Amino acid sequence: xxxxxxxxxxxxxxxxxxxxxxxxxxxxxxxxxxxxxxxxxxxxxxxxxxxxxxxxxxxxxxxxxxxxxxxxxxxxxxxxxxxxxxxxxxxxxxxxxxxxxxxxxxxxxxxxxxxxxxxxxxxxxxxxxxxxxxxxxxxxxxxxxxxxxxxxx
Numbered sequence: 001x002x003x004x005x006x007x008x009x010x011x012x013x014x015x016x017x018x019x020x021x022x023x024x025x026x027x028x029x030x031x032x033x034x035x036x037x038x039x040x041x042x043x044x045x046x047x048x049x050x051x052x053x054x055x056x057x058x059x060x061x062x063x064x065x066x067x068x069x070x071x072x073x074x075x076x077x078x079x080x081x082x083x084x085x086x087x088x089x090x091x092x093x094x095x096x097x098x099x100x101x102x103x104x105x106x107x108x109x110x111x112x113x114x115x116x117x118x119x120x121x122x123x124x125x126x127x128x129x130x131x132x133x134x135x136x137x138x139x140x141x142x143x144x145x146x147x148x149x150x151x152x153x
Contacts, residue, residue, distance in 0.1 A: 004153040009083065009094045009103075012113050016105055016120055017078050020071050027068040034061045074106045081105060088133045089152050091123040095131055097140075097147040104128055 038057045081092040089095060095102040101118045108120040121128045130140045131149075138149045 004094055004096055004101075004151055006083070006085075006153065008114070009153055012094070012103060012111075012118060013078065013081070013083070013105065015113050016103070016108060016111065017075065019108060019111070020074050020078065020106075024068060024071045024075070027064050027071065031061055031064045031068065034064065077106050085153050088135045089131045089149070090133075093131070094153045096150045096152070098150060099145070099147045102127070102131065104131060 034057050038054055038061070083092060086093070089104065091104050093104045095104065101116060103118055103120045104123050105120055107122040107125055111118050111120050119127075123129070123132060127142050130142055134140060134149055136149055136151050140147050140149065
């Protein structure tokens with residue numbers, strides 16, 4: 001990628017949002033399936049076995065509920081991010097460095113987008129905190145490695 005542009009940034013944001021929407025859908029389907037399994041579980045003469053299976057399903061459903069809640073919160077964060085370029089790096093900034101491209105959005109990790117690897121990170125992550133309020137030509141150090149910010153959008 002030669003130069004960052006707003007269309008690329010908007011498309012990348014939409015891509016990240018779709019990744020989270022897909023997770024939400026799959027968690028909702030898994031929770032529905034777990035509920036159907038729990039409803040189908042009939043009481044047999046082996047009552048303890050039945051109770052254990054129901055308890056395990058309930059725990060699994062609770063875990064999925066927590067994940068669902070976290071992913072819905074991530075969607076909210078994506079929606080609230082402002083795409084306007086600022087003088088310095090802030091949440092929502094797309095950052096090109098000599099070591100790669102970073103997007104300060106939410107913690108997803110490395111994402112392949114339009115044949116480019118982009119590190120989608122949150123502003124609260126250790127590296128995200130380092131980027132905040134920096135601008136082009138600034139140097140940042142992370143894990144003993146120095147990076148130069150080429151541009152940000």
